[in-house]
Each structure stands twice: as C-alpha cells, then as structure tokens.
Amino acid sequence: MNGIRGKVALVTGASRGIGRRIAVALAQEGMNLVLSARSLGALEETAEIAQTAGARVTPIATDLEDRDAVISLAQRAEAEFSDGVAVLVNNAAVEHAVALRHSPLALCQCIGLNEPWYARYGETKQRSC
DSSP: OOOOOOOEEEEEEESSHHHHHHHHHHHHHOOOEEEESSOOHHHHHHHHHHHHOOEEEEEEETTTTOOHHHHHHHHHHHHHHHHHOOEEOOOOOOOOOOOOOTTTHHHHHHHHHOOOOGTTTOOOOOOOO
C-alpha cells in the first residue's frame, strides 16, 4: 500500500477479531495507530502486537455510545499525532440485536453508533431516520 507509511489510522473495535487483524496489518504496512475499544486489557495486547511491527500505537478505551468519550478520543488522537488521522477503520460492534424489520429507528441508531466521528470538537451531524 503506497503512501500510507508513517500516517495514522484510528481503528475502533481493535481489541480482537477483525479489528485486531486490521490494526496489525496496517502496522505491518508502516502506519501508526490509535486503537479504540471499550476495555483496555485486550486493546493493550493488540497494541503490543502492532508495536512489534514497528508502529507507534496509542490504545484508548472508549465507549462509542458516549458522545463525550468520542470527542475525547478525537482530541487525544489529534494531540498524540499532530498530523491527524488519515484513515478511520470503523469496526466497532453493536452489542444488542435489532429486529430490523420491526424497527427502522433502531437500525438507524445502530448505524449512528458505528459512526464515531459524528463529533469533531462538539460539531454534530443530524441524521434523518
């Protein structure tokens, strides 16, 4: 992947599974990482794996359902890496099942949950469901 070496990727849901694999692959391609998941334990394991590939890694425990936590994540990512985030891998999962055929609003809320950059220093996007 040309042109990504030294740039920063933010990977949500990076503590295990696909998120962990993506984070490690990006590190192996030369990217630095901001990793996010609800709890820090497994996230730090992902960080250690990515660091062995030479990446500079910042793990940040973040509940993406908490708007203030998302704003804090964005601010910390920008403070840690002054060039900003070049790639967002929005891999965070939703914990509750949604009966899609019965609740279009619930589907919209799930989609909104998985859009962590709905805030940049307090700016919000309004979504019409």
